[in-house]
Amino acid sequence: MSSILIKSAQVVNEGKTTKADVYINQGRIEMIAEEINHPADQVIQAEGLHLLPGLIDDQVHFREPGLTYKADIWHESRAAVAGGTTSFMEMPNTVPNTLTQQLLEDKYTIASEKSLANYSFFMGAANDNLDEVLKTNPRDVCGIKIFMGSSTGNMLVDNQETLENIFAQAPTLIAVHCEDEATVQRNLAAFKEKYGEENLTASMHPLIRSEKACYLSSSKAVELAKKHNTRLHILHISTAKETALFANDVPLEQKRITAEACVHHLWFCDKDYDEKGNFIKWNPAVKTEADRDGILKAVLDGYIDVIATDHAPHTLEEKQKPYAQAPSGGPLVQHALQALLDMVKGGKLTLEQLVLKTAHNTATLFQIESRGFIREGYWADLVLVDLDKPYTVTKENILSKCGWSPFEEHTFSSSIAHTIVSGQLAYTEGKIVEVGTGHRLLFNR
Missing domain, CATH: 3.20.20.140 (Metal-dependent hydrolases)
Structure with a gap:
């Protein structure tokens, strides 16, 4: 698994929003800090973007x-x-x-x-x-x-x-x-x-x-x-x-x-x-x-x-x-x-x-194990959104096999910039990244 460093994101997590860097390694969130300069295989410049749990x-x-x-x-x-x-x-x-x-x-x-x-x-x-x-x-x-x-x-x-x-x-x-x-x-x-x-x-x-x-x-x-x-x-x-x-x-x-x-x-x-x-x-x-x-x-x-x-x-x-x-x-x-x-x-x-x-x-x-929060040690399931980039739903950008949406021709006020699944960048700037498969969820029961 490659490492990812997300720089200068507005992190929305556990009731508050703060600006931070997030370092991901071996699929998990290894570090969250005001500034991280750790070498990484991929760097995402997230200035102006909001980082949410997937x-x-x-x-x-x-x-x-x-x-x-x-x-x-x-x-x-x-x-x-x-x-x-x-x-x-x-x-x-x-x-x-x-x-x-x-x-x-x-x-x-x-x-x-x-x-x-x-x-x-x-x-x-x-x-x-x-x-x-x-x-x-x-x-x-x-x-x-x-x-x-x-x-x-x-x-x-x-x-x-x-x-x-x-x-x-x-x-x-x-x-x-x-x-x-x-x-x-x-x-x-x-x-x-x-x-x-x-x-x-x-x-x-x-x-x-x-x-x-x-x-x-x-x-x-x-x-x-x-x-x-x-x-x-x-x-x-x-x-x-x-x-x-x-x-x-x-x-x-x-x-x-x-x-x-x-x-x-x-x-x-x-x-x-x-x-x-x-x-x-x-x-x-x-x-x-x-x-x-x-x-x-x-x-x-x-x-x-x-x-x-x-x-x-x-x-x-x-x-x-x-x-x-x-x-x-x-x-x-x-x-x-x-x-x-x-x-x-x-x-x-x-x-x-x-x-x-x-x-x-x-x-x-x-009771999902190690997911759903932006926390050190948790799996990196994350989405970066641009709240100021409109997005219009058209037949051409619908990915569901059926090819239609009840939101067709609607223009949303925000866009999905990047999605990270179990530490792998799976979607970026309008394109699917073929990185393998997601993981089977486990439950603390």
Whole structure:
């Protein structure tokens, strides 16, 4: 591994911003000081740039294996590092679903050969694979994923006895997708009856996948976790009402129940469906302005602990189908940091809060070993950003395999200058650097 010296950066870390040099050797941060003159293989002159811990995205869908016509680990990990995300945790609703320990390890093998970013993969739960779920190793697997709402294949867990057993016996963190399936199906049937399936539109999505559906499921998950003292993490909170389920008066290290917000629920609202249509069709749905503002307030007030993407690409052809046939999800990992930096520019949060919610807290919440902070001895997962260099998203600079973005033609106020993954410069001034692969994340559990 080559050594890197970063000179004169504005280092944003652990609640403060200070000017410093950072020396990286053998993949780790060896020294942080006001001035370092140590010889290095690479020197990055960072005057005017801000140095942040690389984002740790705790929810992505990179579609490999089985759905690689729309995304794969090779393409999506490059999109990630181009956007300043240095580590990701990927979901089990690939094909086949990740429901055995062997299928889980197969994904780790693929990532070890193809991923430019650091990686971990969730073990999937179904109604009939409890024995496999209980074999999950907390040391080198980020967690167990339960879809308490519709998903691909055999991954809807709707058997109460199964849920009780998983919540009672899970050897590590459980992450859940919460939407009450019965409520969603009733709403969908009512809309089809009233309007006809061919007349349904994306603007109806937040009414079909409603606030009630989300709250019923989230509150059920919280109830189960409290009953069994489960380590529960609820993904992509989409309503202001759900935020009341969480606490902000307990240190994060002591929380048993935590929550995530996603960039799209902080950026878009139901008024955007007229322009964006299926391109902002996600599950759970983008809802009202009041929900968007309530989620942000909960992030800032400590009820919601982390910000992620739920990056979930589909092809342009799939997203251009009529609403009822178009799949939910979209690519976000390349532009998440820039969207959040625009929110910083707009006064909605500070740089320090951004770093807390996208790196520090994610590392703390998942107990990730030696990552998520700019500290001596930690792995060098870093991103340098230029807050004063605008960047316009075009088809030509989108790196996700699907080739489109809900942010297309938007000009962000900031740019990603350099991304360092496990001590290797992986992205610099608009270009991917082929340096090998990222590392498998380890967890202090």
